[in-house]
Structure formats: structure tokens, C-alpha cells
Amino acid sequence: MVTVLLGSRRFLPLFIAQFLGALNDNLFKNAMAVLLLWRAGDAGPLLVVAAGAVFILPYALFSSLAGELADRSEMTGLVRKIKLFEVALMVVGAAGLATGEPGLLMAVLFGLGVHSTFFGPIKYAILPLHLGHGELVTGNGLIEAGTFLAILVGTILGGGLVLGAGGIWLVSGCGVLAAAAGYATARAIPIAPAAVPALALGWNIWRGTAAILALGRANRPVWRAILAISWFWTVGATVLSQFPVMAKDVLGAGSGVVTLFLAVFSIGIAAGSMLEARLLRGEISLRHVPLAGLGISLFCLDFVVACDGSRFADVAALFAGAGGWRVLADLFGLALCGGVFSVPLYALMQDRSDVAVRSRIIAANNVMNAAFMVSGALVAAVLTAIGAGAPAILLVTAAANLAAVALIRRSMTWAH
Numbered sequence: 429m430v431t432v433l434l435g436s437r438r439f440l441p442l443f444i445a446q447f448l449g450a451l452n453d454n455l456f457k458n459a460m461a462v463l464l465l466w467r468a469g470d471a472g473p474l475l476v477v478a479a480g481a482v483f484i485l486p487y488a489l490f491s492s493l494a495g496e497l498a499d500r501s502e503m504t505g506l507v508r509k510i511k512l513f514e515v516a517l518m519v520v521g522a523a524g525l526a527t528g529e530p531g532l533l534m535a536v537l538f539g540l541g542v543h544s545t546f547f548g549p550i551k552y553a554i555l556p557l558h559l560g561h562g563e564l565v566t567g568n569g570l571i572e573a574g575t576f577l578a579i580l581v582g583t584i585l586g587g588g589l590v591l592g593a594g595g596i597w598l599v600s601g602c603g604v605l606a607a608a609a610g611y612a613t614a615r616a617i618p619i620a621p622a623a624v625p626a627l628a629l630g631w632n633i634w635r636g637t638a639a640i641l642a643l644g645r646a647n648r649p650v651w652r653a654i655l656a657i658s659w660f661w662t663v664g665a666t667v668l669s670q671f672p673v674m675a676k677d678v679l680g681a682g683s684g685v686v687t688l689f690l691a692v693f694s695i696g697i698a699a700g701s702m703l704e705a706r707l708l709r710g711e712i713s714l715r716h717v718p719l720a721g722l723g724i725s726l727f728c729l730d731f732v733v734a735c736d737g738s739r740f741a742d743v744a745a746l747f748a749g750a751g752g753w754r755v756l757a758d759l760f761g762l763a764l765c766g767g768v769f770s771v772p773l774y775a776l777m778q779d780r781s782d783v784a785v786r787s788r789i790i791a792a793n794n795v796m797n798a799a800f801m802v803s804g805a806l807v808a809a810v811l812t813a814i815g816a817g818a819p820a821i822l823l824v825t826a827a828a829n830l831a832a833v834a835l836i837r838r839s840m841t842w843a844h
Contacts, residue, residue: 429566429710430702438558439567441616445511446551447574448610452514452603453540454582456521457483459590459599460533466591467528475530480805482534486541487798492636493629494546495791499784500627503550503557503620510550511611514543518607522600525590548794549787554620556778556786562710568774569705572767573698580694584687623784637795643785644792652839653777654793656717658800659832660770663724665801666808666825667762668693673818678735679755684743689759696760700767707768712775716768721833723765728826731758732819 433439457479464475498506517539524532551571559567585602589595630636644651671689675681704716734754739745746752781789811821 429563430570430705433559433563433567433570437616438618439570441613442507442551442554442558443570443574444613445507445610445617446547446571447578448606448613449511449514449544449547450575450578451582451585452518452606452610453483453544454579455586455599455603455606456518456525456540457537458583458586459525459596460537460586462587462590463525463528464530464533479534479537482538483541484798484802486538486545487794488637489633490542490545491549491791491795491798492633492640492788493631494794495549495640495788496627496629496636497546498549498553498787498791499623500625500629502622503554503787504614504617507547507550507614507617508611510543510547511607511614513539515604515607515611517543518600518603521603522597525596525600545794549790552774552778552790553787554617556783557620558618561712561779564779565708565710565712565771565775566705568778569701569767569771572701572771572774576694576697576701580691583690587687623786640788640792641795643788644796647780647782647789649780650777650789652836653773653780654789654796656832656836657770657773657777657793658796659829660766660773661797662800662804663825663829664697664766666804667728667822669805669808670818670822674735674822678738678818680739681741681746685740685746688743688746688756692756692759693763696763697767699760700764700769701771702767703764704768704771708772712772712779714772714776717772718833718837720765720768721829721836724762724769725826725829725833727758727762727765728822728829731755731762732822732826734758736819 434443461476461479464479517536520532520539521536524536552568555567555571556564586599589598589602592598630639644654668690671693672686675683675685675689679685700720704720707716734751738751738755740752740755746755777789777793778786807824808821811824816824
């Protein structure tokens with residue numbers, strides 16, 4: 429079925445457009461972070477932290493409007509307009525990278541957050557319109573796999589190229605080309621009719637957000653899927669945020685090991701996403717979710733244990749002994765379980781949402797994802813402030829995840 433979907437106009441153009449969008453987000457975000465750290469002096473670290481907030485802010489501000497717009501519009505035409513906006517953003521972004529002006533860089537990053545906020549509801553709402561019921565799990569698995577591989581490629585290119593000779597122009601050129609290619613492929617996405625053409629747009633941000641969250645809560649299976657998906661992103665974001673600290677402070681390693689960790693994690697998520705699609709064979713079922721959740725905690729725990737007392741100065745040292753392979757195997761296993769955990773939840777959320785409100789439901793999911801991730805980051809910041817290191821934060825995450833999985837398992841009847 430994977431080959432069928434990737435060879436089909438019903439899926440491939442959307443897949444490429446979302447892949448290139450995710451790549452661009454991470455290409456620019458990481459190139460910007462490196463530039464700020466190297467060129468902004470003592471203010472650099474603070475600006476990098478602020479950049480994370482700037483990128484996620486549009487999800488809180490505009491998700492309700494994005495969901496309403498997607499439900500009232502022919503979605504393919506809307507995707508094309510959003511992708512044109514991305515092209516313009518990357519042209520302005522090239523100027524920002526060239527000048528290194530923090531204000532301009534932040535404005536472009538905010539714009540990329542806006543782009544993702546408006547594209548997010550469409551890319552998930554359009555799948556049930558173009559795919560058969562039995563194809564939905566595989567389609568979500570491919571989207572999930574593509575997203576994390578795009579994160580990997582964008583992160584490596586953005587952080588690796590920008591400080592080299594002509595690096596700013598290479599990054600800028602890649603960004604503009606990716607955005608243009610995203611627009612070109614978006615033009616091939618089949619028509620997706622408006623669900624509610626007469627829907628009025630709500631311009632009150634807070635009232636609109638409350639309304640889409642109420643829509644989500646009104647559908648019990650969908651709301652619980654949203655909470656579980658949001659928890660997945662919280663765990664993933666927390667683990668990813670601790671990679672640099674684990675590499676530097678625990679393993680005594682450099683940036684190469686951080687990049688390797690990101691690569692193993694991204695490939696693991698992609699592999700888990702495709703594995704779950706293969707295991708379910710088109711069936712929308714959560715039967716593997718509790719086991720996958722347990723695996724996330726166990727592999728996270730063993731990752732911390734395997735790193736304790738180990739020293740790997742570089743990637744070669746990591747590959748040289750059994751201890752290094754254990755660290756990588758734990759990381760891959762954690763991510764693999766993450767892919768298995770998340771894919772059926774997305775499929776259930778789409779399948780159980782009424783077509784008339786599906787985009788707004790997915791927008792509600794985006795709001796909850798952002799809220800959960802921000803909350804997770806705040807908890808990690810508090811733990812860091814009181815002296816807890818990366819291993820302790822990961823252990824707390826693994827324990828909290830066990831509790832979350834127990835709640836999911838206890839209430840599995842909501843999925844039926």
C-alpha cells in the first residue's frame with residue numbers, strides 16, 4: 429500500500445508539499461539559531477530561547493481561524509496560497525540571514541509559524557477525503573515518517589551549512605527552492621471541496637479557540653486521542669531538548685553526537701510509523717498504543733542507565749564499543765515506539781471527526797499540542813533551575829509517561 433500511495437496523485441503531492449514545509453521550518457530555525465549564537469554575543473542564548481516561543485506563538489493565536497478557514501474553503505486552493513506565502517517568507521528570510529538582523533529573523537520565524545498553523549489542519553483533514561478508509565493508517569504513517577525525516581534533513585542542513593563559506597547563500601537558496609517546489613507540488617493536489625462553505629470566520633482569538641476546543645471535547649474518542657497525541661509530542665520534545673545536554677554534560681561528546689542522536693531518533697520515528705501501518709494493515713485500532721507507550725518509558729530508562737558513567741568523545745568512540753551501540757539502540761527503540769504510538773491516534777482522530785468540523789478538530793489538536801509542549805518545557809526548566817540534570821529530567825519523563833499510558837490503557841473502551 430505504501431508504493432500505491434506514493435505513486436498516486438491522491439497522496440504524493442500533499443506528502444511532498446508537507447515534507448518540504450517541515451524541512452524549511454527546521455532549515456531556517458536552526459540556521460537562525462546558529463547565527464544568533466555566534467553573532468549576537470551574550471544575548472545569543474536568550475534570543476534562541478525566545479525564537480522557540482516566537483515559532484509556536486501562532487498556534488495559540490491563529491489555530492481557530494486556520495481550522496475555520498480550512499472547513500469553509502476548497503482546501504487545495506488554500507494550500508496553494510499558503511505555499512505562495514512560504515515562498516515570499518523565504519525570500520525575506522534570505523535577507524534576514526544575510527544581514528543577521530534579529531528582528532527580521534524573528535519576524536520570518538513567526539511567519540513560518542503562521543504558515544505551519546494554517547497548513548496543519550489541511551494536511552490532516554484532506555487525507556480522509558482523498559484516501560480510502562483502509563489507507564488512512566498508512567497515509568498517516570507516511571506523513572509522520574516524512575515529517576521527522578524532514579526535521580532531520582532541515583536541522584542538519586541549517587546548522588551545518590550556515591557558517592561555512594557561502595553558507596548563508598546556500599541555506600537561503602535551499603529555502604527558496606524548497607518553498608517554490610512545495611508550491612509547484614501543491615498545484616497537483618486534487619480538489620478537496622469545502623466542508624461548510626457558509627461558515628463564518630471568528631476573528632476573536634480567545635472565543636474562537638474556546639469554540640474549537642469545545643468541538644473537540646464534545647467528541648469523546650476524538651478528544652482523548654487529541655490528549656494522547658499531545659502527550660506524545662510533549663515526550664518527544666522533552667527528549668529532543670535533552671540531547672545536547674546529555675551529549676555534552678554526561679557523555680563528554682561534541683555536536684557530532686547530538687546530530688547522530690537526532691538522526692537515530694528521526695529514523696526511529698519514521699520506522700515505527702511505517703511498522704504500525706504494516707501491522708494494522710489498514711485497520712484503525714489502538715491495540716498497540718499501550719505497549720508502545722510502555723516501550724517508550726523502558727527504552728528511555730535504559731538510555732539514561734546506558735549513558736551513566738559512559739564517555740564518548742565523538743561519533744567514532746560511540747560506535748567503537750558495545751556501550752555506544754546500547755545507547756543508540758535504546759534511542760532507536762524509544763523513537764520506534766513513538767511512531768507506533770502516534771500513528772493510529774492520528775488516524776482515529778481523523779476517522780471519528782465529522783467532515784463538517786474536521787479541520788477545526790485538527791486545529792484544536794494543534795492548540796493542545798502547543799499547550800502540552802510549552803507546559804513540558806516549563807516543567808523541564810523548573811527541574812533544571814532546581815539543579816536536576818538531563819538524566820533526572822528524562823527519568824521524570826519516563827515515569828510520567830508510565831502514568832499517562834496507564835490512564836490510556838484503563839480507558840481503552842473510548843476507542844470503540
